[in-house]
Amino acid sequence: MKRDNVVERKALEWLKQRGVTVDDIAELVHFLQGPYHSDLKLSICKENVERVLKKREVQNAILTGIQIDVLAEKNALEEPLANMVRRDEGLYGIDEIIALSIVNIYGSIGFTNYGYIDKQKPGILKDLNDKSNGQCHTFLDDIVGAIAAAASSRLAHSFAHEDEDFDDD
Numbered sequence: 001m002k003r004d005n006v007v008e009r010k011a012l013e014w015l016k017q018r019g020v021t022v023d024d025i026a027e028l029v030h031f032l033q034g035p036y037h038s039d040l041k042l043s044i045c046k047e048n049v050e051r052v053l054k055k056r057e058v059q060n061a062i063l064t065g066i067q068i069d070v071l072a073e074k075n076a077l078e079e080p081l082a083n084m085v086r087r088d089e090g091l092y093g094i095d096e097i098i099a100l101s102i103v104n105i106y107g108s109i110g111f112t113n114y115g116y117i118d119k120q121k122p123g124i125l126k127d128l129n130d131k132s133n134g135q136c137h138t139f140l141d142d143i144v145g146a147i148a149a150a151a152s153s154r155l156a157h158s159f160a161h162e163d164e165d166f167d168d169d
């Protein structure tokens with residue numbers, strides 16, 4: 001199997017293992033874009049999420065972030081990093097930096113969407129932020145928010161260029 005496919009397959013597999021489905025992220029896109037497009041279908045949101053997940057830089061961010069979260073859960077990180085990641089310390093900030101590598105893929109509205117959804121924490125983001133179950137999603141919550149933000153941005157651009165046959169890759 002080609003290396004690219006291995007990365008893509010693993011990234012999707014790990015997302016699922018960590019409790020995040022494509023539908024969960026599509027719902028976040030619907031939350032962000034629903035107010036701007038009447039009768040926005042969830043299937044359109046999902047299509048945009050799938051396109052974002054095809055990007056190699058997004059897959060890399062997923063693999064890196066989830067790996068660090070999992071190592072933190074297993075107490076396999078060393079101090080002082082271990083504590084900062086486990087507690088999702090506000091001043092750590094590297095989780096957000098990794099997420100930012102995803103946010104602007106489809107232009108700067110992704111950035112606005114990311115800031116907004118990070119504050120509101122709807123749907124799956126609320127679950128990922130629930131620290132009561134011993135799981136650590138310090139990186140994953142930002143990555144999921146970023147994927148939703150990028151997909152929203154892609155969706156907004158595709159609606160804006162509907163008659164021009166919008167197509168990125």
Ligand SMILES: [Mg+2]
Binds near residue numbers: 138142
């Ligand atoms: Mg975080």
